[in-house]
Amino acid sequence: xxxxxxxxxxxxxxxxxxxxxxxxILPNFWTxxxxxxxxxxxxxxxxxxxxxxxxxxxxxxxxxxxxAAYATAIMMTKTGMNQYQVLLLAPLTAAILGAVIGLxxxxxxxxxxxxxxxxxxxxxxxxxRRLPGLTGGDTGIVGIQFTGLLNGMTNIYYFTLAVIIxxxxxxxxxxxxxxxxxxxxxxxxxxxxxxxSIDVIKQRCLALVISSFFCGVAGSLHVVYSFGAFPxxxxxxxxxxxxxxxxxxxxxxxxxPIVGSVALILLETMITSVTLYWPMVLGIIIxxxxxxxxxxxxxxVKKFGWEKVNEQKS
Amino acid sequence: xxxxASLLASLVISGMARGMIYFLLSCGLTIIFGVMGVVNFAxxxxxxxxxxxTFTVANAIGFWSSLIIVPLVxxxxxxxxxxxxxxxxxxSGHVFQLLLSVGIxxxxxxxxxxxxxxxxxxxxxxxxxxxxxxxxGMVISKYSIFIIGISSVIAVVLIxxxxxxxxxxxxxxxxxxxxxxxxxxxxxSGVFSLVFMAGIGMAAVAATIAYPMTSGTLGMDAQMIIIxxxxxxxxxxxxxxxxxxxxxxxAIVESLGILVLPxxxxxFIYVIVVAVLFFRPQGLFSIE
Numbered sequence: 276x277x278x279x280x281x282x283x284x285x286x287x288x289x290x291x292x293x294x295x296x297x298x299x300i301l302p303n304f305w306t307x308x309x310x311x312x313x314x315x316x317x318x319x320x321x322x323x324x325x326x327x328x329x330x331x332x333x334x335x336x337x338x339x340x341x342x343a344a345y346a347t348a349i350m351m352t353k354t355g356m357n358q359y360q361v362l363l364l365a366p367l368t369a370a371i372l373g374a375v376i377g378l379x380x381x382x383x384x385x386x387x388x389x390x391x392x393x394x395x396x397x398x399x400x401x402x403x404r405r406l407p408g409l410t411g412g413d414t415g416i417v418g419i420q421f422t423g424l425l426n427g428m429t430n431i432y433y434f435t436l437a438v439i440i441x442x443x444x445x446x447x448x449x450x451x452x453x454x455x456x457x458x459x460x461x462x463x464x465x466x467x468x469x470x471x472s473i474d475v476i477k478q479r480c481l482a483l484v485i486s487s488f489f490c491g492v493a494g495s496l497h498v499v500y501s502f503g504a505f506p507x508x509x510x511x512x513x514x515x516x517x518x519x520x521x522x523x524x525x526x527x528x529x530x531x532p533i534v535g536s537v538a539l540i541l542l543e544t545m546i547t548s549v550t551l552y553w554p555m556v557l558g559i560i561i562x563x564x565x566x567x568x569x570x571x572x573x574x575x576v577k578k579f580g581w582e583k584v585n586e587q588k589s
Numbered sequence: 590x591x592x593x594a595s596l597l598a599s600l601v602i603s604g605m606a607r608g609m610i611y612f613l614l615s616c617g618l619t620i621i622f623g624v625m626g627v628v629n630f631a632x633x634x635x636x637x638x639x640x641x642x643t644f645t646v647a648n649a650i651g652f653w654s655s656l657i658i659v660p661l662v663x664x665x666x667x668x669x670x671x672x673x674x675x676x677x678x679x680x681s682g683h684v685f686q687l688l689l690s691v692g693i694x695x696x697x698x699x700x701x702x703x704x705x706x707x708x709x710x711x712x713x714x715x716x717x718x719x720x721x722x723x724x725x726g727m728v729i730s731k732y733s734i735f736i737i738g739i740s741s742v743i744a745v746v747l748i749x750x751x752x753x754x755x756x757x758x759x760x761x762x763x764x765x766x767x768x769x770x771x772x773x774x775x776x777x778s779g780v781f782s783l784v785f786m787a788g789i790g791m792a793a794v795a796a797t798i799a800y801p802m803t804s805g806t807l808g809m810d811a812q813m814i815i816i817x818x819x820x821x822x823x824x825x826x827x828x829x830x831x832x833x834x835x836x837x838x839x840a841i842v843e844s845l846g847i848l849v850l851p852x853x854x855x856x857f858i859y860v861i862v863v864a865v866l867f868f869r870p871q872g873l874f875s876i877e
Contacts, residue, residue, distance in 0.1 A: 326684070332683065332684050332687065334687070379866060380866075386628045386683050386687070389683065389687055390628065390818050390821075390822070391822070391866065393815075394818055394819065394859070394862060397815045398856075398859045401856065401859075405853065405856075511811060515691045515694075518684075518687075518688060518691070522688055552699050554695040554696075554698065554699040555695065555696050555699035555703075557695050558691075558692040558693065558694070558696035558697075558699065559692070559696065560692075561688055561689070561691060561692030562674065562693070565678060565681070565685050565689045565692065566677060569681065569685060
């Protein structure tokens, strides 16, 4: 048991050192990849917050991601606001959108919830493409430059890392707060939760708002590292990617989304350098996960690592 | 643009034609969901695949034979997909069912890109369907009449099978109580395959008859699946009649919307969806 635990500590320390020294250890290309992984993990964590705790499968998180990205881009280019104010306000835009959508979808369950969130994301997508004056239409908004603390690869890297760690901690705290536990209760049985005076619809709506806020943070960070906002961010495939990452990592685990996004984006980066047909590979990976690894990578690790620890313990 | 009765009438007719295509597409989705409890997100992708196959077949042999060949090919594809993939997730819960269909969408749309390339594929109207009728001063294209005719026939056949035949009662029994039906000694998984194949076949018919007026692009699957979802939500899940009414309503609103606010024609659909969801979340004609 002690061996296992110190092994986990050792791996944790290596990852920590690796993350802290990131831009100095890694070549430029891979540093950008790590930034992308971090942003995707935050978005997937926000999806996992809904899926893992509240049991709501959202196929519409691309709406929040894109809303915040566009809010950031529009405020940066059209208004003279301070960039830090912009980065604080943009996720709030996503949260407001989340509240509006949440009011409409929080009564729905399972498929209905997934389909309706997806439909709303597509509404956002079509609105973005229909307002070329504001959003740049199909081309999007490009060439957004941040200054000061957010200028240059190294700065962006550390800023993103700090934001991700902060948001992860907040999500962890919320997940283990009374709200988190009542969401788990709702996931297990909405009717019984209602009997013990949990306001089911309100709690689920609140969960969506929180989740959309953090997805919005990821969306704003997307603008920071890619210098632009594009309509594809609102397209349903983006939501599909988030959900895939959650399942690939493992939905019953807090670290699942991070592991999932590391795995998926590393694969994407390596495979796209070989072939143009990454979506097909992605589709096959998804089918394989569904059939052979429904618990995700974390479930796999737990099965072959942690369970042995528990056996030794008992 | 001057708005008069004849323009309005021809817009409504062309809207109806498109509405029937929406109906054919969504009734496959809605039956599959009603019977198996699986939302087939990939329905739009199957539609797109059928469209591209139609393009090849229509160019090689001709439009009229593709009307028979493509649905048959797609029924085969549906059988393979059901037996090989969907059958294994019926018990896995909605998250995995949706994820599996997302995977299938990725594979199909990339396969289409691989086989047919990126450039849009435009259909052409066969000679027989070119031109217009002149009825009571209204100009109505033959093609719209063709679509409305063929899909009405399919709708009538479908509803007759579902409500008057033995296999229809078995399917309805599966919707109602799958376990009890199985208990009565009925081969439920066979019924599932049949329904899935029929659903995909219907999407293929929709794609084939839509072929002459549509420009096929790689994004068309997303466009169609969203419309199919809207139809399903408005009409109520599992209701064929609801799908018919909702498909027609959506398409006619779309055509008339082009007249009023051309840029936002499809936004009207979403407004209807949100309104229905708000006031009648189970859909207008829900069986529940």
